Amino acid sequence: MTALAKLTTIRVGGEPKQLYFADTKDELIQFSKKVWQESENYLILGCGSNVVACDDMSSYQVVLIETKGIEVIGNRVKVQAGEIWGSFVDTANANGWAGIESLAGIPGTVGASPIQNIGAYGQEVSSVIRSVEFLDQELGEVIVLDNEFCEFGYRDSVFKRGRKGVVLTVEFEFGQADPEQLKAKSEEVIAQRRAKGMVLDRADHDTWSCGSFFMNPVVSESFARTLPLDAPQWEVADQVKLSAAWLIEQAGIPKGFSLPGSNASISSKHALAITNRGGATATEVVELARYIQETVANRFGITLVPEPNLVGFN
Ligand SMILES: Cc1cc2nc3c(=O)[nH]c(=O)nc-3n(C[C@H](O)[C@H](O)[C@H](O)COP(=O)(O)OP(=O)(O)OC[C@H]3O[C@@H](n4cnc5c(N)ncnc54)[C@H](O)[C@@H]3O)c2cc1C
Structure with a gap:
């Protein structure tokens, strides 16, 4: 097996x-x-x-x-869940379908893209998803959820908040743009991602990861005012988003850090990625994650929330 x-x-x-x-x-x-x-x-x-x-x-x-298929229906594009996201971005760019060019280089399938509303470099997939075809576990039947019913948020959707089931297909509605410009944007993004170890590369242990291990925390304005003045902050609605990478490094955990004897370590290129240096166990990965959470909580009073799905842990 x-x-x-x-x-x-x-x-x-x-x-x-x-x-x-x-x-x-x-x-x-x-x-x-x-x-x-x-x-x-x-x-x-x-x-x-x-x-x-x-x-x-x-x-x-x-x-x-591993389901495959891309179907153009009028101004919409219906994609089977098992299509590879990166290849789909290439197809979209070649057809002049605008809206996901900055999401190039993100690993994964099209079906997983709505689960955490993948995002990068100012784009989120939710802006071009029209609907999701979904086998609802509780109802035991296939339903179609329009965008608003997916309740998309920052790295979040209804599917992460208890609506159990499986995404079968995703229907997109794109803008139109020059294919060459879209391709150029994707190439620029991939180059930036590669420098941070955020493009999969079998030979580079910094990419043996789940990407960012923690979400950027969102806190109240009054809490944000208690942080050092140089803490990066972005306003979102009436709250403030912080940089999890900054919090980790300022809590005293440098890039490349690992616990004694462990094969799991923070990426040498990106403070937010936990990586497998070869032969790491899941227990080692989670021990390092817990250490980071505790250290940041002790220093700043913020509990970082993991982004990946942890399967089989208490
Ligand atoms: C190097 C690297 C860089 C990354 N960069 C980014 C980034 O910039 N932005 C970003 O948002 N993410 C990023 N990620 C995270 C990841 O690529 C995305 O979350 C991606 O969408 C996961 O797709 P997957 O097919 O691998 O999902 P999996 O890892 O297989 O599954 C993830 C979760 O979704 C569920 N799931 C998967 N498919 C379905 C389905 N069809 N229906 C229902 N549930 C499903 C699984 O049960 C699981 O809970 C990165 C990861 C890596 C390794």
């Missing part, structure tokens, strides 16, 4: 009890219903770029989404 270490970008996690490959939408529906029925211990998996699976996954059933 293939271990989760082989199916996730941070390369940790044990062998599951069962692994189902869903190549068609019908299979995805069938396998998802099956694993939901049989146990609480299941995982719906795309490219595994936002998942830390525990070392003992032997009670888990995993459904791997």
Whole structure:
């Protein structure tokens, strides 16, 4: 059986009890219903770029989404969940479909993109999603959720807040722009991402990660005023977003840091990424994450919230 270490970008996690490959939408529906029925211990998996699976996954059933297809319907584009996000950005750019060019270089599948409303360099996928076709676990049926019902927020959606199920397809509505300009923007973004170890590269351990491990915390204006004057801050509605990377470094945890004897370490290029230096266990990854949380909480009174889905941990 293939271990989760082989199916996730941070390369940790044990062998599951069962692994189902869903190549068609019908299979995805069938396998998802099956694993939901049989146990609480299941995982719906795309490219595994936002998942830390525990070392003992032997009670888990995993459904791997490999459905493919891109369909143009009038001014909309309907995409199967298993399409690879980066390739879809290339297709969008080539067709002059504007709105996701700055999201180039983000690993993962199209189906996972609404889950945490992927975002980077000033763009969020929610701005071009028209609707999501969703197998709702509670209802046991396929429904279509228009954008407003997805309740998108910063790295957030209704799917992260308890609406269980599986995204089958995503329907996009794009603006139009010059394909060459879109491509140039994507290339510029990828170059910036690569410098931070945020483009997957088998040979570079700094990219054996889940990307950013913590979300940038959003606090009240009055709390933000208690922080040092040089703390980076952005206003969002009547609150303030802080830089998690800045908080970590100012709490005294430098890039490249690891706990004694551990194979998990902070990226040498980016303070927000926890990486696997080779042979790390999921336990080591989570121990480092806890250490960072405690250190930042002690220094600033802020509890950093992990961005990836931690599977099988208490
Ligand atoms: C190097 C690197 C850089 C990154 N940079 C960014 C970035 O800039 N911005 C950003 O937002 N994210 C970033 N990420 C995080 C990650 O790429 C995204 O969250 C991506 O959308 C995850 O896709 P995936 O297919 O790998 O999802 P997985 O990791 O397989 O799954 C993630 C979660 O979504 C659920 N899920 C997956 N597919 C479905 C589906 N079809 N239906 C229901 N649930 C599903 C899973 O159960 C799991 O809870 C980065 C990750 C890495 C490794």
